[in-house]
Structures are given as C-alpha cells and as structure tokens.
Amino acid sequence: xxxxxxxxxxxxxxxxxxxxxxxxxxxxxxxxxxxxxxxxxxxxxxxxxxxxxxxxxxxxxxxxxxxxxxxxxxxxxxxxxxxxxxxxxxxxxxxxxxxxxxxxxxxxxxxxxxxxxxxxxxxxxxxxxxxxxxxxxxxxxxxxxxxxxxxxxxxxxxxxxxxxxxxxxxxxxxxxxxxxxxxxxxxxxxxxxxxxxxxxxxxxxxxxxxxxxxxxxxxxxxxxxxxxxxxxxxxxxxxxxxxxxxxxxxxxxxxxxxxxxxxxxxxxxxxxxxxxxxxxxxxxxxxxxxxxxxxxxxxxxxxxxxxxxxxxxxxxxxxxxxxxxxxxxxxxxxxxxxxxxxxxxxxxxxxxxxxxxxxxxxxxxxxxxxxxxxxxxxxxxxxxxxxxxxxxxxxxxxxxxxxxxxxxxxxxxxxxxxxxxxxxxxxxxxxxxxxxxxxxxxxxxxxxxx
Amino acid sequence: xxxxxxxxxxxxxxxxxxxxxxxxxxxxxxxxxxxxxxxxxxxxxxxxxxxxxxxxxxxxxxxxxxxxxxxxxxxxxxxxxxxxxxxxxxxxxxxxxxxxxxxxxxxxxxxxxxxxxxxxxxxxxxxxxxxxxxxxxxxxxxxxxxxxxxxxxxxxxxxxxxxxxxxxxxxxxxxxxxxxxxxxxxxxxxxxxxxxxxxxxxxxxxxxxxxxxxxxxxxxxxxxxxxxxxxxxxxxxxxxxxxxxxxxxxxxxxxxxxxxxxxxxxxxxxxxxxxxxxxxxxxxxxxxxxxxxxxxxxxxxxxxxxxxxxxxxxxxxxxxxxxxxxxxxxxxxxxxxxxx
Numbered sequence: 001x002x003x004x005x006x007x008x009x010x011x012x013x014x015x016x017x018x019x020x021x022x023x024x025x026x027x028x029x030x031x032x033x034x035x036x037x038x039x040x041x042x043x044x045x046x047x048x049x050x051x052x053x054x055x056x057x058x059x060x061x062x063x064x065x066x067x068x069x070x071x072x073x074x075x076x077x078x079x080x081x082x083x084x085x086x087x088x089x090x091x092x093x094x095x096x097x098x099x100x101x102x103x104x105x106x107x108x109x110x111x112x113x114x115x116x117x118x119x120x121x122x123x124x125x126x127x128x129x130x131x132x133x134x135x136x137x138x139x140x141x142x143x144x145x146x147x148x149x150x151x152x153x154x155x156x157x158x159x160x161x162x163x164x165x166x167x168x169x170x171x172x173x174x175x176x177x178x179x180x181x182x183x184x185x186x187x188x189x190x191x192x193x194x195x196x197x198x199x200x201x202x203x204x205x206x207x208x209x210x211x212x213x214x215x216x217x218x219x220x221x222x223x224x225x226x227x228x229x230x231x232x233x234x235x236x237x238x239x240x241x242x243x244x245x246x247x248x249x250x251x252x253x254x255x256x257x258x259x260x261x262x263x264x265x266x267x268x269x270x271x272x273x274x275x276x277x278x279x280x281x282x283x284x285x286x287x288x289x290x291x292x293x294x295x296x297x298x299x300x301x302x303x304x305x306x307x308x309x310x311x312x313x314x315x316x317x318x319x320x321x322x323x324x325x326x327x328x329x330x331x332x333x334x335x336x337x338x339x340x341x342x343x344x345x346x347x348x349x350x351x352x353x354x355x356x357x358x359x360x361x362x363x364x365x366x367x368x369x370x371x372x373x374x375x376x377x378x379x380x381x382x383x384x385x386x387x388x389x390x391x392x393x394x395x396x397x398x399x400x401x402x403x404x405x406x407x408x409x410x411x412x413x414x415x416x417x418x419x420x421x422x423x424x425x426x427x428x429x430x431x432x433x434x435x436x437x438x439x440x441x442x443x444x445x446x447x448x449x450x
Numbered sequence: 451x452x453x454x455x456x457x458x459x460x461x462x463x464x465x466x467x468x469x470x471x472x473x474x475x476x477x478x479x480x481x482x483x484x485x486x487x488x489x490x491x492x493x494x495x496x497x498x499x500x501x502x503x504x505x506x507x508x509x510x511x512x513x514x515x516x517x518x519x520x521x522x523x524x525x526x527x528x529x530x531x532x533x534x535x536x537x538x539x540x541x542x543x544x545x546x547x548x549x550x551x552x553x554x555x556x557x558x559x560x561x562x563x564x565x566x567x568x569x570x571x572x573x574x575x576x577x578x579x580x581x582x583x584x585x586x587x588x589x590x591x592x593x594x595x596x597x598x599x600x601x602x603x604x605x606x607x608x609x610x611x612x613x614x615x616x617x618x619x620x621x622x623x624x625x626x627x628x629x630x631x632x633x634x635x636x637x638x639x640x641x642x643x644x645x646x647x648x649x650x651x652x653x654x655x656x657x658x659x660x661x662x663x664x665x666x667x668x669x670x671x672x673x674x675x676x677x678x679x680x681x682x683x684x685x686x687x688x689x690x691x692x693x694x695x696x697x698x699x700x701x702x703x704x705x706x707x708x709x710x711x712x713x714x715x716x717x718x719x720x721x722x723x724x725x726x727x728x729x730x731x732x733x734x735x736x737x738x739x740x741x742x743x744x745x746x747x748x749x750x751x752x753x754x755x756x757x758x759x760x761x762x763x764x765x766x767x768x769x770x771x772x773x774x775x776x777x778x779x780x781x782x783x784x785x786x787x788x789x790x
Binding site: 025026032034035036040060061062068069070071072073074075076077078079081082083084085086087088089090104106108109112113116117119120122123197201202203204205208209210211212213300301302 | 479480488508518525526531561582620623624626646
C-alpha cells in the first residue's frame with residue numbers, strides 16, 4: 001500500500017449530463033437535474049474526491065419525436081459558462097470545463113469568455129472544442145447554418161487558432177507606472193491586433209485580458225472520427241472517448257498513436273479519458289440488480305417505442321412491444337437518422353429496408369419480441385460492481401496504458417458522484433494510483449498538460 | 451431588496467488600489483481585482499445596497515480591468531456567494547444570438563434565485579463590429595429597431611417554458627407537461643428564429659431590462675423595460691431636472707445616475723452630507739431610484755455607504771425578494787406620466 005504520490009496517476013473527471021436517454025431522473029436518490037443546488041453538490045463532491053474537472057456539455061435540443069414535443073425525456077441545459085462561473089466562486093481546485101461550439105460562436109467572443117472564466121477560477125478552465133452545436137440547428141440563430149458539414153473541422157481549426165492567438169497576444173512587457181489600467185491601455189496600443197479574413201471566419205480583435213496563471217485553457221476534444229482524431233492530435237490536451245472496454249480502447253489507442261506520430265507528439269502528451277458509466281453496489285449481486293434496474297429505466301416502454309419509430313422512420317401506433325418487430329415498411333428520411341440514438345447513418349432507402357429485414361430475421365430466429373430485440377441490440381456497457389471491483393476495472397485499463405483516467409458520466413444526478421467519491425476513490429488511493437491531495441490548484445498542472 | 455428608492459452601484463469605474471505592476475504579476479492583479487469586487491459586493495449585499503450593475507468594456511482600450519471580464523460571468527460568480535443584492539450585467543446585444551443571451555440570463559436568474567436584471571447597452575459601432583467580422587450599424591433608428599426586436603425575442607425564449615413545465619411524474623413516465631412548453635416562432639424585420647429555450651425561467655419569468663432612455667419607449671411583447679440612466683447628476687444641472695416625460699410603452703420607472711468620487715462635493719462641503727442631500731433632492735425631483743457611479747471602492751466604503759446607511763437609505767437586509775419586486779417599487783414611486 002503506497003502512501004507516496006504516484007508518478008503516473010489516474011485522473012478522474014465528472015461529466016454532468018444535460019439531457020439524455022441515459023439519465024435516470026426517476027431514481028429515488030436522483031437530484032433535480034437543473035437545480036443549481038445539484039450542480040453545486042456535484043462540484044463540491046467531485047472536489048472532495050480530488051477530481052480534475054467537472055465537465056459540461058452543450059447543444060442538446062428539447063426532445064422531440066416526429067415533430068411533437070416528447071414528455072418522457074429529461075432535458076434542461078442551463079448556460080455552461082454561467083454555471084461554471086458560479087461554481088468557480090464555490091470551489092478552489094476543481095477544473096471547470098466548458099463546451100463551446102465553433103459553429104455558432106465567434107473567436108473573439110470565445111476568447112473573452114474563456115479568459116474571464118480562467119481568471120474567475122484562477123486558472124482552472126478547460127475548453128471542450130466541438131465543431132457543431134450538438135443537435136442545435138441554424139434555425140435557432142440569426143446567422144442560420146453558418147458552416148457546411150464538410151467545413152466544420154476547418155472552421156473549428158480556424159476558430160481555435162484565432163482564439164489562441166487572441167489569448168496569447170497580451171503584451172509580455174512589464175508595466176511601469178502606478179495605475180494598472182492606464183498602463184494596460186498604453187501597452188495594448190502597441191500590441192498587434194489579431195486579424196483573420198478567410199472564407200471560414202473574419203475577426204479583427206485586440207488581446208482581451210492578461211493571461212491567467214494557467215496561461216491558456218486546457219483543450220478537450222471528443223475526437224472519434226478520423227477528422228476529429230486528426231484535429232485532436234494537433235490541438236488537444238485531453239480526449240474523452242466513448243469506449244469502455246479494453247478491445248475498443250486498444251483499437252482507439254492504435255489510431256491515436258498513428259495520428260500523434262504524424263504531428264510529432266508523444267502519447268504521453270495527451271490524456272485519454274473514456275466516458276464511464278458506473279454503478280457501485282454493496283455486493284456484486286447488488287450492483288448487478290442496480291444495473292438491471294437502471295437499464296430497465298433506460299429502455300422503458302416510451303424509449304423502446306421511440307427507438308423503433310426512429311429506426312422505421314414513422315410512427316407505429318399499433319406496435320405491441322411484446323410482439324414481433326413491426327411489419328410496416330420503413331420510411332426513408334435521412335433527417336431522422338441520428339447517431340444520438342445509436343443508429344448508424346444509412347445512405348439510402350434500399351439499405352434501410354435491408355437492415356430492417358435483417359433485424360426481422362434475427363429477431364424471428366431468436367424468438368425475440370420487439371422489446372427484447374431492442375434490449376439485445378443495446379448491451380449494457382460500463383463499470384458495475386462493488387467499489388473494489390470498479391476500482392480494479394479502472395486500474396486494469398489504466399495500468400495497460402489504455403486509459404489515463406475516466407470521465408464518469410453522472411447518470412444519476414448527485415447519487416453517482418457520491419458513490420464514486422465515497423466508495424471507489426479511497427480504494428484507488430490505497431492502491432497507489434490516485435493522489436491523496438491536489439497537486440495544484442491549476443487545471444493544466446493537475447492534468448499534467450504543462 | 452425592500453425599499454422604495456432603490457440604490458444601485460455601477461462597478462464599471464471602480465479601480466483597485468494597490469495593484470502590483472509588472473507583466474509577471476498581471477494574473478495576480480486580475481485576481482486581486484476580482485477578490486476586491488467580490489468582497490465589496492458581499493458587503494453591499496449585507497448592508498442592503500439594492501443592486502450592482504456589472505459594466506462592460508469589451509476591448510482593452512476602454513474601461514477598467516474589471517469591466518473587461520464578461521459581465522454575465524462576473525454576475526454568475528458573484529451570485530453564488532450573495533443572497534439579497536440584485537445583479538445587473540450590462541449586455542451589448544450587438545452581434546450576439548438572442549437564444550444565447552436569453553439562456554445566459556435565465557441561467558443567471560436560476561443561480562441567483564430571481565435577483566438578475568439586464569442593463570441593455572447597445573453598441574453597433576465599427577469598433578465592436580470588426581471584433582465579430584460584421585458590418586457596423588450606423589443609424590440610430592436602425593439600431594433601436596434591431597435592439598427592440600432582440601429584447602422581444604429574448605423574452606419569447608424566457609416564456610417558452612411556463613412555470614411548472616417540469617413535473618417529474620415517475621409513475622406515468624412524464625418528465626414534462628408538454629402543454630406548458632411553447633415553441634418560439636419568430637419572423638421579424640431583423641431576426642428569423644425558431645426554437646425552444648433550453649432552460650426554464652421560473653425565478654422571475656421575465657428578466658427586468660434596464661435601458662437607456664432611447665431604447666425604453668415602444669418596447670413590445672412581454673419584455674419589461676425599466677428606463678435607467680436617463681440623466682447623469684441631474685440635480686447638479688443648472689435647472690435641476692426630474693425624469694423626462696416622453697416615455698410611452700412599458701417603461702416602468704426612471705433611475706438617475708450619480709457620479710461619486712472624493713471630489714464630487716465642493717471643497718467646503720462634507721462628502722457625506724453632499725451624498726445624502728443629493729439623494730434627497732433626486733427623490734424630491736421625482737426620480738425612481740439612483741445608480742451610483744463611484745470611481746473607487748474606498749470612497750464608497752469610507753464615506754458614501756456609511757452616510758446612506760445612517761440616513762436610512764439602505765435596507766437592513768430585510769426579506770429576500772426578486773429584482774422585479776424591487777423595481778415594482780420603482781414603478782409605484784415613479785412620477786405621474788412615467789409609467790405605462
């Protein structure tokens with residue numbers, strides 16, 4: 001049992017879901033998803049557990065189903081910057097990661113927002129760079145669809161480079177008279193403006209604020225697609241990935257290392273944090289029962305029905321969930337294909353029909369009802385067990401170099417973070433892979449990004 | 451927030467004494483300034499200052515260090531550690547998206563439990579436009595038209611979730627009462643936007659908007675606009691003025707601004723006496739409230755706030771209320787012809 005701080009250490013972050021089919025809002029211990037008190041509780045508990053960061057996503061839309069508002073899905077997304085600014089006042093060491101899209105945000109605006117958050121938190125801010133605004137569409141915005149799908153990474157890159165240039169442009173020369181502000185004004189007149197005029201974006205801005213103690217925000221990215229991975233390998237300090245098992249993470253590590261080699265970066269220069277669904281039980285059986293209850297909630301009737309209706313591209317009013325898969329013909333409508341519901345994009349009507357035929361054959365062969373089919377197609381993934389079992393699973397992936405840590409998905413608001421901090425973290429500490437105190441109160445230093 | 455003559459403080463002119471020099475210490479300087487602001491606002495919160503306006507100077511060539519931080523972010527930071535004081539960030543709507551501005555203000559109001567206002571300060575000039583790679587808007591009439599539509603649209607987003615829309619009915623698998631959710635379908639002269647807010651605005655429902663006089667009259671829709679800053683130091687003008695009476699539409703009060711520095715009073719007049727007399731004269735002239743514009747924390751701390759407390763102008767930390775309820779006091783105290 002090691003009492004010294006580990007050389008290579010495991011990192012933990014908490015991902016706070018804003019909307020999702022996988023948030024169990026009905027759990028008796030679940031806090032109200034959008035109350036500020038739930039955010040405060042989550043942040044303070046994560047800090048108690050020495051987590052590197054709280055991570056907020058962005059861009060979900062009010063749940064709709066075939067044009068009608070859906071009453072079943074949890075939803076609510078307060079403004080990320082504002083929540084993080086408030087949490088900055090209540091925390092001292094926890095990193096605060098904001099998701100800001102590069103499609104509907106301007107570089108100057110992003111730079112100023114990040115610089116402000118980084119100063120309010122005194123060096124604890126990260127930026128999760130996303131190329132689109134999630135499901136948000138141009139119709140929400142005055143500017144409309146600003147970026148063509150194929151240009152999104154080019155726009156993201158141009159945006160990120162411009163943001164960095166604005167953040168880095170603060171004059172390095174010292175100041176020399178009594179009033180800080182007058183001097184800043186004097187110095188800034190000497191500093192270059194950041195001017196970019198391209199088909200992707202236009203900006204002409206002066207430096208915004210002096211650098212924080214962190215110098216610049218830590219960059220996070222999802223980076224799953226090849227384009228995403230190419231982007232991440234150039235710019236990211238940390239990656240969060242959806243894979244939760246050794247095989248998938250091994251494949252990902254190979255792809256990542258290839259990309260990193262192309263840009264001359266080492267694997268050690270970037271942190272890989274799988275998103276982790278975690279359920280901690282009193283015993284292995286208890287954890288399994290809880291996981292089953294959770295999965296039953298995730299795939300309750302309304303969700304099974306919505307999944308099938310999206311897959312079929314039409315409403316299915318006569319669908320009996322305990323009967324066979326629907327006999328109706330599917331309707332091809334590309335707009336309804338959505339990765340958010342784990343359906344792969346389908347390029348044509350024929351291919352949709354072929355897939356549905358395949359599903360029907362498979363279900364008939366195995367004697368599955370519609371409900372059983374949908375459950376079988378979505379095997380539960382995650383880390384379920386006693387605190388010790390979850391810790392062992394984390395450590396196994398960590399020690400094999402497949403993960404540098406985990407971004408725990410806070411699927412049961414308040415409850416999940418409590419469970420990890422109280423029941424998993426102490427074991428990680430005893431096993432010598434997790435620190436007993438924060439190394440720093442600057443995010444980049446805790447994460448080893450500097 | 452419970453009195454009849456609301457007293458606010460603008461933070462935009464506040465400079466922090468003792469800021470260290472030298473580039474290596476600039477981060478320390480910002481940290482010191484933020485800590486000083488937080489310490490003071492918490493104090494104002496305790497002694498009963500009604501609201502603080504968080505000013506905005508979007509480029510480093512204007513304003514103080516504090517006002518270069520994004521005002522809504524600073525308001526969020528302050529909201530987390532205060533209980534009663536209203537927090538009113540300045541937001542320039544120029545080249546911003548109504549969806550995001552509405553969302554940010556609704557979130558602030560959630561964090562602050564209904565203590566948020568919006569000081570509308572439009573600037574569509576060339577200096578701002580080029581930050582965003584856009585064209586400036588020169589014509590006042592055009593600016594006014596864009597801004598009013600922007601505010602109307604923000605209010606539409608605030609109202610897209612009625613109170614009680616989240617029901618969390620586990621038994622029936624109903625998270626929402628979707629009958630209480632309304633889609634914004636807006637097609638106006640300047641904006642065409644369709645969508646639903648991402649967050650409820652249960653705290654106040656409608657965030658009160660403070661605006662310069664030009665932008666107050668004629669606001670439409672559900673937005674509630676309060677006229678602010680229509681005169682600076684009105685009682686010191688040659689013909690000591692009350693609020694102008696040209697407002698029509700949902701303008702609900704008039705607030706005077708008062709510049710406060712250690713040199714505000716004549717050499718032979720005690721500053722504490724001066725501030726108390728100034729406020730009494732504003733009340734007399736029919737103003738609905740005052741927004742102090744100090745140039746240092748020290749002058750507030752040492753002279754102005756103790757004098758106002760002693761004269762009974764500051765609340766003693768009474769019941770926690772919303773900024774809207776505070777401004778309703780302003781409506782009632784506004785002179786004849788000033789309310790809609």
